[in-house]
Every structure is written in C-alpha cells, then in structure tokens.
Amino acid sequence: MSMFRLRAVTGSRYLRRFLHGGAANRDHVLEQLGICSGEDQVLEVVGKNKAKLTVNHVGCAIGMLWHFQKEKPQMLRTVEFIKSHPEFLTLRVLAENKIELMDDVMLVDMLYNVLRLNVEPSDSLAQQLVSEAWLRLYRFPMASLSKFAVCLSDQHLQHSPPMGQITDILNQKLSSIDDARILTTLMVSVSSLVSPHLRDKLINKADHLLDTMDPSHYNNPRRMVQFLRNIKYSYRPLLEKCNHILLRNVPHLNAENISIIMGLYQSIQFNNCDFCLAAKQRLMELVDSSADPFSFTKLFVALGPMAGEDTKERLESTALLLAEDFNAHQALAVAETLEEIQCRNLNLIQKIASVVHKNLHVYKPMEIARITQALILLHYQSPELFTKLRNILVQFLLNSVYPYEVTMLTRVLSMLPSPRLDEGVVSRVEAVLPQCNLNDLNTFAMAVAKWVRNDPSYRHSTPSKYVRLLQTLNRCGHERLRKADRLDLMLEELKYMSGEWFEEMLLEETMVTLQRLEDQISWTNVPEMALFLTRTNHLCTPLMDRIASVAMENINKIHYSATYATLLPFAVLNYDPPGVDELFDICIQRVIPHISSFDPHLLVLLAYALAVADCFPEDLVREIFNVNFLAKLDSQLETLPDALNKRIRLRLMELNRAVCLECPESQVPWFHERYCLQLQKKRNGSISPVQQQIHKMLGEVLGGINCARVALLTTYFYTVDFECVLDRHHQAVAYSEQSQLQISEDGKVRWGSDSVGKDRSEVPPGAQR
Numbered sequence: 001m002s003m004f005r006l007r008a009v010t011g012s013r014y015l016r017r018f019l020h021g022g023a024a025n026r027d028h029v030l031e032q033l034g035i036c037s038g039e040d041q042v043l044e045v046v047g048k049n050k051a052k053l054t055v056n057h058v059g060c061a062i063g064m065l066w067h068f069q070k071e072k073p074q075m076l077r078t079v080e081f082i083k084s085h086p087e088f089l090t091l092r093v094l095a096e097n098k099i100e101l102m103d104d105v106m107l108v109d110m111l112y113n114v115l116r117l118n119v120e121p122s123d124s125l126a127q128q129l130v131s132e133a134w135l136r137l138y139r140f141p142m143a144s145l146s147k148f149a150v151c152l153s154d155q156h157l158q159h160s161p162p163m164g165q166i167t168d169i170l171n172q173k174l175s176s177i178d179d180a181r182i183l184t185t186l187m188v189s190v191s192s193l194v195s196p197h198l199r200d201k202l203i204n205k206a207d208h209l210l211d212t213m214d215p216s217h218y219n220n221p222r223r224m225v226q227f228l229r230n231i232k233y234s235y236r237p238l239l240e241k242c243n244h245i246l247l248r249n250v251p252h253l254n255a256e257n258i259s260i261i262m263g264l265y266q267s268i269q270f271n272n273c274d275f276c277l278a279a280k281q282r283l284m285e286l287v288d289s290s291a292d293p294f295s296f297t298k299l300f301v302a303l304g305p306m307a308g309e310d311t312k313e314r315l316e317s318t319a320l321l322l323a324e325d326f327n328a329h330q331a332l333a334v335a336e337t338l339e340e341i342q343c344r345n346l347n348l349i350q351k352i353a354s355v356v357h358k359n360l361h362v363y364k365p366m367e368i369a370r371i372t373q374a375l376i377l378l379h380y381q382s383p384e385l386f387t388k389l390r391n392i393l394v395q396f397l398l399n400s401v402y403p404y405e406v407t408m409l410t411r412v413l414s415m416l417p418s419p420r421l422d423e424g425v426v427s428r429v430e431a432v433l434p435q436c437n438l439n440d441l442n443t444f445a446m447a448v449a450k451w452v453r454n455d456p457s458y459r460h461s462t463p464s465k466y467v468r469l470l471q472t473l474n475r476c477g478h479e480r481l482r483k484a485d486r487l488d489l490m491l492e493e494l495k496y497m498s499g500e501w502f503e504e505m506l507l508e509e510t511m512v513t514l515q516r517l518e519d520q521i522s523w524t525n526v527p528e529m530a531l532f533l534t535r536t537n538h539l540c541t542p543l544m545d546r547i548a549s550v551a552m553e554n555i556n557k558i559h560y561s562a563t564y565a566t567l568l569p570f571a572v573l574n575y576d577p578p579g580v581d582e583l584f585d586i587c588i589q590r591v592i593p594h595i596s597s598f599d600p601h602l603l604v605l606l607a608y609a610l611a612v613a614d615c616f617p618e619d620l621v622r623e624i625f626n627v628n629f630l631a632k633l634d635s636q637l638e639t640l641p642d643a644l645n646k647r648i649r650l651r652l653m654e655l656n657r658a659v660c661l662e663c664p665e666s667q668v669p670w671f672h673e674r675y676c677l678q679l680q681k682k683r684n685g686s687i688s689p690v691q692q693q694i695h696k697m698l699g700e701v702l703g704g705i706n707c708a709r710v711a712l713l714t715t716y717f718y719t720v721d722f723e724c725v726l727d728r729h730h731q732a733v734a735y736s737e738q739s740q741l742q743i744s745e746d747g748k749v750r751w752g753s754d755s756v757g758k759d760r761s762e763v764p765p766g767a768q769r
Contacts, residue, residue, distance in 0.1 A: 029057050039068045039078065043087040050090060055098040059106045062091055066113040075294045079118050088117075096125045099132050107133055108144040111151045121155040130155070134162045138169065145169060146182045149189035158192045167193045174205055180213040184223035191230035199231060203238055210241050218249040222261055229268045232492055236559040243272050250278040255286050255295060259302040273599045273632065276639040280306045287314070293322050297330040304337045306639040316345050323351035328359035332367055335374040342642070349378050357385050365396040365405055369412040376415050390416050398424050403432045407440040414447035421451050426465050433476045438493040438506070441477050445501035448473070477506050481513045487520035491528045498535070511540050518546045523554035527565035534569045544575050548583045555586050560594040563587040564606040571613040584610070588617050595623050600633035601640065601648045608651040611658040618666070621659055625668045649675070657716045676717040687711050691721070698722060707732040728766040 029052055032045045042064050046053065053061075065088070069077050082088050095110060102110060111129040119126055133140075133148050140148065149166050157163060167190040177183045187202050194202065206224050213220055221242035228235055246261060253261075258279050265272070283303040290299040300315055307315060319334055326334065335352050343349065356371055363371065372389045375382075390413065397409040410429055429444060436444070448469050455466075484490045490513065502510075514529070521529055521543075530547055533540060551558060551566050558566065567587050570580055591598075591606065598606070607620050623629060633652070637645045653672040660670045687695075691710050699705035702724055712720045725733040763769050 027056075029053065030060060033057070033060055033064060036064065039065050039082055042068070043082070043085050046087040046091060053094055055101040055106070058091055058094045058098060059102065059110055062095065062113050062117070063109060066116045069117070073294070075292055083118050092119070092123075092125050096128055099128055102132075104136055104140055105144050107136070108140070108148045108151070112147050115151055115154050126155070130162070134165075137162060137165055142173065142177055142182050142186075143179070146185040146189070149186055153189045158189070163190060164193060166190060167198070171198050171201070174201055177205070178209070178212075180206075180209040180217065180220040183209060184220050184227070187227040188223050188230065191227050194231065199233065202227070203235055207238055207241065210238075210245065215245050215248060216252075218246055218253070218257070221245045222257075222264070225261070225264045225268070225270075229264050232268075234268050234270060236561060239268070239270050243270075243275055247272075247275050247278055250275070250282050253279075253282060255283060255290060255299040255302055258283060259298045262302055271599055271602070273601070273636040273639075276306065277635055280639055284311070287311075291318075293325045293327070293330055296322055297326070297333050301333050301337050304341050305641065307341075308638060312341060312343075316343065316348055320345070320348045320351060323348065323355060326352070326355050328355070328362040329367075331355040331359065332363070332371050332374075335371060335378070339374040339377045340641075343378065349380055353380055353382065353385060357388075360388060360392060365400060366408060368392050368396060369408045372412050373415065376412075386416060390418065394422060394425060397428055400428070403435045403440060406432045407436065407443050410447050411443050414450040418451075418454065420455060421465065423465070426469060430469065430472055433472050436476065438477060438480055439496055441473055441480070442497050442499060442502050445470070445473050445505075446499055449499075449501070473501070474505050478509060481506065481509050484513050484517065487514070487517040487529075488525055490514070490517065491525055491532060494532055495528070503536075507536060507538060511538065511543070515540070515542055518543060521546050521550050523550060523557040526550050526554075526558065527562040530567075530569050531565045534565075534572060537573070539573045539575055541575065541577070544569060544573070545577060548577065548579055552579070552583055552586055555590050558590070560590050561598065561602060563591050564602060564609060567606075567613070568609050571609040584613060584615055588615065588620075592617065592619050595619060600629060600636050601644070603629075604633065604648055604652050604655065608655045611655055611662075614662070616659060616663050616666075621663065621666050621668065624655070625659070625666075650679075657718075660716065670716065672717075680713065680717070695722065698724070702732040704732075704734060706734045706736075709735060723769060725763055725767050725769050727764070733764060733767055 029045065029049050032049070033042060036042045036045060042061055046061055049057070065082055069079060069082070072078075092114070095114070099107070107129065111126065111133060114123075114125060114129070115121070121127075130151070133151075137145070137148075145166060149163065152158070152160060152163050152166075166186070170186050170190060177186075183202075183205060187206065206227075210221065210224075224238060224242050225246075228239065250258070262276075262279060265275070280303065283299060283306075286295075286299055287303070290296045296318060300319060304312065304315055323331075323334075331352050335349075335356065338345075338349060338352065353375060356375070360368075368389065372386075372393065375385070375389075393409050393413050393416075397406060397413065400406050400409065406428060410425070413425070433441065433444065448466060452466050480493075494510065497506075526547055529543065533543060533547075547566065548570070567584065569575070570583065588610070595603070603620070603624060607624055610617065610620070633648075637648060640648070653675055656668065656670060656672050659666060659668045687710055695708060695710045696705065698708040702708055708722055708724045710722055712723050714720060725735075727733050
C-alpha cells in the first residue's frame with residue numbers, strides 16, 4: 001500500500017524533480033514525503049526531520065502542501081490550519097535562510113506556493129523571495145517568468161519596476177513563445193503597462209496560438225478575454241475566436257467558470273446569444289448539485305439574471321435556506337444579484353442583510369460601497385444598519401488616497417439620507433478632483449447635486465462648500481478637456497457621461513476638443529465616436545462628416561457588428577449630408593454576408609435604425625421576419641436584463657409596423673396587435689401636463705375643449721398627439737362629450753360611446769380629420 005501511494009504521489013512534479021537518484025543516493029526524507037496523502041502527514045515528516053531538511057526538502061514540502069490544497073473544493077481547504085501550524089513556521093524560516101541555494105524554478109515556485117498558502121506579502125519571506133527573483137529576472141525561463149508575474153499581480157505590484165522589466169522581456173521574446181498558457185498569463189499580468197504597439201503584437205500572437213492549442217484548455221481563451229477587458233479594448237475578431245472555443249467547452253464548465261466568463265463578457269460589453277443560451281442550459285443542469293454555500297453562490301450570480309420566474313423562485317428559496325451559512329463575500333455577491341434581478345423577497349433580503357451586518361468589519365472600502373448600494377436599491381429598511389454603513393463609508397473616504405475609491409465612496413454616500421455634508425468629506429473630495437478623469441468628475445457633480453437638493457439650508461442661502469466644490473469641478477473639467485491630446489483616451493472617459501452638469505458645463509467644449517482631435521478618428525474608434533454623438537443627441541456636422549469619410553474608406557476593416565453604432569447617429573440625428581446614401585449602401589453591403597452571424601437582438605436594432613432612415617434591405621427583412629429567427633430572438637430575450645428585453649421588444653414592434661406600412665410587397669404580417677394592446681393598457685392612456693395645456697389652448701382656438709382630442713391611436717398603434725375634425729366649411733366639428741379612446745375586443749380603435757361599430761378611420765360625411 002505504501003509503495004502504491006508513493007507511485008501515485010510522485011506524479012507531483014515537486015517529487016519528480018528530486019526522486020531521480022539510484023539506490024545509493026536514496027533520500028529517506030523525500031521518500032517519507034512521497035508516501036504522504038495529506039498536509040498533516042507532510043507537516044509530521046517536517047517535524048521529525050527538522051535537522052535534516054535541505055533546500056530540496058523545504059521546496060518539496062511547501063509545494064506538496066499547496067498541491068493537496070488545490071486538489072480540494074474551496075469549502076474543504078484548510079489553508080488557515082496550515083498557516084498557523086508550528087511546522088509550517090519552521091518551513092518558512094528554513095526557506096528564508098536557504099533562498100540563495102534555490103535554483104530559479106524553485107525560487108519562483110516557492111514564492112507562488114507561499115502566497116497561495118496565505119503568507120502575507122509583507123512577510124519577510126515573501127519580500128526576500130521577490131527581491132531575489134528580481135535580481136535573476138532576465139535569466140528566468142518563460143514559464144517561471146509568467147508565474148513570477150502572477151505573484152507580483154497577487155501583491156498588487158502591477159506597476160512596479162519588476163513588472164516593467166517583465167513587459168520588456170515579453171516584448172523582446174514574444175516570437176519565441178509557443179505555449180498559450182505562458183503567453184496569456186503574461187498578457188493578463190502586464191496588461192496595465194502595454195503600449196498600443198505591444199498590444200497589437202500580443203493580440204496577433206494570441207490569435208495564432210488559439211489555432212494551435214488544445215481547445216479543451218479553456219482558461220487560455222478566458223485569459224485572452226480578461227486581457228482585452230483589462231486594456232478596455234473590444235477587439236471583436238479575437239473575442240469571437242475565444243468565444244467559439246469557450247462555447248465548445250460549456251458542457252464541461254462549472255458555475256464558477258461560467259460566472260467568471262460572463263462577468264468578463266459583461267464588462268467588455270460583448271453579448272453572444274449562443275454562449276448565453278448554452279451557459280443557461282449548463283447552469284440549469286447544475287442547480288441540483290449546487291447545494292453548498294460556495295457552489296450555490298457562483299450558480300446564483302450566473303443564473304439568477306437569466307432565469308425565468310419559476311427558476312428565480314427556486315433559487316431564492318435555496319438562498320433562504322443557506323443564508324445563515326454564507327460568509328461575508330458570499331452575502332455580498334448574493335445581495336448584488338438580488339438587486340440585479342429586482343428581488344422583492346423581503347425575508348431573504350432581511351437574512352442577507354443580517355449576514356452583512358455581522359461582517360461589516362470584514363469588508364474593504366469598495367465592498368462596503370457595493371453592499372450599501374445594493375441594499376439601498378433593494379429598498380431595505382434599517383436605520384441602524386444604514387447609519388453604521390454611512391459612518392464606515394465616511395471613515396474609509398477620509399482615509400483613502402485613490403481617486404477611483406473616493407469617487408465610488410462619494411457616489412454611494414450621496415445615495416444615503418443625510419441632514420448635512422461633513423466638511424471632512426468636502427475636503428477629501430476637493431483634494432482628489434485634480435487627479436480625476438471626466439467620468440469621475442461627472443460622478444462627483446451628480447453627488448453634489450443630490451446633496452444640494454437634500455440640504456435644507458440650501459433653500460435659504462448658497463452654502464459656500466457647494467459653490468466651492470462646483471467651481472473646482474468646472475475648472476478641473478475644462479482643464480482636462482483643454483489638455484486632452486489622445487482621442488481614444490478621451491472617448492474612454494466620455495463613454496458613460498450624462499446628466500445636467502455635463503450637458504450644461506462641458507458638452508460644448510467637449511465638442512470643440514473632439515473636433516481638435518478629429519485627425520485621430522480612425523476605423524478603430526469610429527463606432528465609439530458615433531455612439532457618443534448618438535448618446536448626447538448632439539449634432540456636430542464636422543465630426544459626422546469625418547465619421548462618414550473614415551467609415552467609407554475603411555468599411556472592410558470595421559467589424560460588421562459595428563455598423564449599427566456607426567450608422568446610428570445618421571439615422572436619429574436628422575443629418576443628411578450629400579454622401580449619406582453611399583454610407584448606408586456600403587454599410588449594408590458589409591452586413592449582408594454576415595447576417596446569420598449577428599446576435600438576434602443586435603440585428604433587430606440595426607434593422608430598426610435603418611428603418612428610421614427609410615432603408616429596408618430585402619435580405620435583412622427576410623432574415624428577421626421568419627419563424628426560426630424570431631424563436632431564437634425569444635430565447636435570447638429571456639437571458640437579457642429586463643430593461644434591454646423591453647427595449648428590443650418595442651423596437652421589433654416598431655420595425656414590424658414600419659415594414660407593413662412601407663414595404664407591403666414583402667408580405668410581412670402584422671403580429672403585434674396583442675402586444676400593443678397590452679402596452680396601451682399599461683400606459684393607461686396617460687396624458688402629460690404639457691399635452692393637457694396644449695389641449696386646452698386648442699379648445700380655445702377651435703371653439704370648445706370637445707373640438708379637439710388628445711393622444712389618439714391609429715391603425716398599427718401610432719399615437720397622434722392631437723386631432724380635430726373639420727367640416728366642408730373648415731369649421732371644427734365637436735366630438736361627443738363622452739367620446740373617449742376605446743379599444744374593442746377585436747383590437748379596433750373606436751371613436752367613442754356614440755360611435756360603436758365605426759372604425760376610427762371613418763369621419764362624418766364631407767368632413768376631414
């Protein structure tokens with residue numbers, strides 16, 4: 001039995017490196033380690049042989065300790081037991097004393113393993129290992145270099161001098177790397193330091209290795225997606241190739257892996273219908289086996305937002321049973337998912353909040369901000385908990401020196417009710433404003449606006465602290481725009497900009513800055529520029545002309561899915577330059593060969609944008625209005641967030657209506673009658689105050705309030721803002737006093753109680769509407 005265990009465990013590379021001698025060179029300590037089946041036995045061997053332990057024994061023992069841990073499920077790991085064991089302390093002391101005797105591979109493995117066993121980066125062993133590794137950096141084999149890069153990232157040293165040197169080595173030796181695991185590990189580690197030139201080289205190399213690697217190694221494409229996320233570069237060809245491999249591996253993925261991949265996709269705004277549907281099916285298969293807090297949390301985070309109502313109720317019931325067993329970070333993940341799915345299970349929310357309350361001391365600043373935001377949006381009521389959260393937020397904010405952290409803490413703090421603003425908070429915010437990007441400045445502006453509205457003293461005077469903050473915000477915003485010299489960075493900062501402060505204070509100068517940088521508009525950033533103009537609803541003809549020119553010259557370089565964003569401002573901003581027809585034609589030609597590769601929801605949005613511009617490509621209409629496509633669209637809509645789901649359904653109805661009216665020859669049926677009736681009932685015929693006022697004025701002009709009607713529906717459910725009927729003498733005809741909008745059982749719109757049986761299209765003889 002002992003010999004069997006020895007042969008089994010020597011499969012570990014930690015023993016293979018040392019058990020290579022003959023009988024004359026037998027190492028009894030290594031043999032004893034070789035028959036160990038658990039960490040307690042390894043530590044026992046260490047305790048019995050303290051005086052005999054060589055550098056090889058120490059390296060082997062620590063390697064085995066981590067090897068046994070990583071083979072276990074997360075919830076069964078005993079890292080804290082090992083870390084506090086006296087024999088592990090012995091190993092740490094011996095390791096520190098023998099660093100100079102370690103070869104390069106052992107040195108990096110030692111650092112990697114002790115960090116995995118939760119030795120603090122500030123511990124003298126970890127620091128000595130990093131220092132020695134730095135000295136040997138340029139002679140490391142690439143496998144050890146990639147592992148050392150991971151160690152530096154684990155210690156938050158992504159911007160350190162050693163990481164800079166690793167980036168340089170990667171740049172020099174890139175052509176010699178043929179292992180996708182080594183390359184992708186390095187890509188993720190150095191992502192914060194890569195130049196655009198190195199970025200492109202890495203992407204090309206990664207693309208090549210994807211074709212030669214074993215497709216079952218799904219972590220390689222997953223790391224490539226992570227790299228693109230880190231550098232905020234949505235390079236579609238590589239994303240799609242990675243997605244193709246990941247999609248093939250979905251049947252073998254667990255909930256944690258699916259959750260990680262979907263989180264990466266979401267953060268890089270990459271939607272893929274096939275992956276979402278496959279992931280949903282796989283997650284549904286895992287529901288019954290995910291009964292412990294760790295695996296259930298991963299499942300809940302991934303499946304919850306995609307699940308139907310029955311599955312959501314089942315997941316919430318399981319969460320309620322497990323709630324008391326969740327740790328602090330599991331409770332945070334569940335709370336955020338509950339907020340995302342708009343949960344109204346008060347008992348579950350209460351239990352999760354209770355776990356959070358017990359663990360407030362565990363959370364870091366950003367985690368406190370996230371949990372506070374989730375509980376606010378869940379409408380959780382607990383003055384005691386929110387008072388504690390506010391105090392913790394303020395304390396973290398006063399001590400923080402990171403602009404992104406101060407921004408997040410301030411934004412969440414402004415969501416909490418507070419009678420007055422702390423002077424310390426104002427001072428901290430003012431101190432970081434000059435370091436903030438435009439998006440952060442916009443966040444602060446929205447926070448100040450909330451404080452102004454909630455401060456009773458503001459009604460009677462203009463407190464200088466708000467004025468001072470707003471003045472600093474304005475100055476910093478204008479300075480950042482004036483100093484901007486890279487368009488891509490500017491577009492990244494502008495991606496989520498919105499609100500009154502931006503529109504009133506910065507929008508005009510932003511347009512001036514973008515025009516100053518318009519020579520940098522290229523095929524890579526045309527879609528982002530077009531989206532910004534659409535989102536701000538701001539017509540800037542020089543920028544639009546430049547977008548059109550670049551798009552037409554480089555249409556084959558622009559990814560076919562980006563044609564939607566490129567065309568959108570020309571469709572919705574009512575700008576019709578001389579070359580716009582050519583732009584639409586070449587974009588349509590770019591799309592048609594790839595029409596079956598589009599995600600269903602994106603194809604609907606593209607077709608709608610084209611319809612707004614009075615373009616109805618026959619191939620596109622035929623693709624969308626067929627049973628197979630609509631069935632796939634329905635399946636995809638079930639996986640999308642509620643707001644996006646509703647938007648796509650509305651756009652499909654509007655597209656269906658436009659095709660029926662503008663292209664009767666296509667013979668597309670009108671199949672949204674019931675949808676429109678339901679939509680009308682939800683809206684409940686509501687009329688805005690402005691409409692009421694205009695209705696009254698029309699009544700005065702036409703001779704009575706009953707001579708005009710407001711918010712009527714036509715066939716195909718267009719809304720007519722106002723209507724009057726004139727007789728043959730052009731005099732207003734009064735409607736019946738009881739005349740109201742009516743929708744009959746068959747869906748037809750009637751004039752009113754005196755016109756039952758008459759279609760709305762009818763008018764009195766000789767009159768016109």
